Structures are given as C-alpha cells and as structure tokens.
Amino acid sequence: MADKLDEDSLVRSLEVNNVNQAVSDVVWVTPKINGRTLKMELDTSSAVSTLPVQTYKEMFSKTSMVTNEAILKTYSGEKIAPEGKLHVRVEYNNQVKDLTLYVVKTRGPALFGRDWLHQIQLDLKPVCTSAKEKPTQDTQRKVEELLAKIQRSVSGRHWHT
DSSP states (O other): OOOOOOGGGSOSOOOOSOTTOOGGGOOEEOOEETTEEOOEEEOTTOSSOEEEHHHHHHHOTTSOOBOOOOOEEOTTSOEEOOSEEEEEEEEETTEEEEEEEEEEOOSSOEEEOHHHHHHSOOOHHHHHSOTTSOOOHHHHHHHHHHHHHHHHHHHTOOOOO
C-alpha cells in the first residue's frame, strides 16, 4: 500500500541554497544511515527527510527503493514526486530507529526533516562547533535560539506513526 501525505505534511523546503540563507546559518547533522555516515542539513521546515538521487546511487544503491505516491512541495509551491522511498536504520548518539527517507531529484544536500526530528533527539551544541574552536557568544545564542525553535515546532505538532 502506498503512503499518501496530507496537505499539512507536504515538504515546505527542498531548496536549501536559498539566496537569503547565509552558509553559517546551516546546521549539519551526521547520523549513520544503514551503517554509513551521511552529512545532512537539519531542516525544520521540511516535513520529511530527503536524499538526493545522486547520493542514493553513490552510497545506498544496494538498499531497495520502494515506490510511493507521496507528492512533496517545495517552499515555492512546486510539487515534486519522489523517485521512491527507503526504509533505513538511522543511528545517532546511541539512538537507533527504523525510519523512512524519500529519494528526490535535487542538487541540494540530504535533509534531516521534522519526521526524523520527532524520532531522534539531537544534541546540537557539538553540531554547531568544531572540536578545535570554542563557541562564541553569538554561536551559543544561535544554538539556544535554534533549540527553542525546534522545541516549539515539535511540541506544537501532532505526529502520526
């Protein structure tokens, strides 16, 4: 049976290299997907987690892609039909979950969306700073603002599994 996403669940942002978005505003998360580390952009405006087709071919081609009838929508309203979806094992900070990853035609990075954010607790402090540098007050403030935004987003949603 194919999954169908309702209007509220449509992806609002697949385009990550937005002209208004500074590179320093991007938060990267590196979970293990089926045993392979994947650098993903944390995107709280994306309802689902996505993987570019090219990355699928390079890293996960041995994982069977399942067809689906979901229609995703970009922040600009463009509708996108995913190439398919993957059922993957996600590992992050001693958490292991079996989750869905949508394969899409995009040149952007893989996106860690709200569907995964609901299932995986993120520790964003080490994500935002490297081991060689100490966080600046500005970085610390941004991390705290992002954590508060994520908490509001997650607590204000009703999730269906």
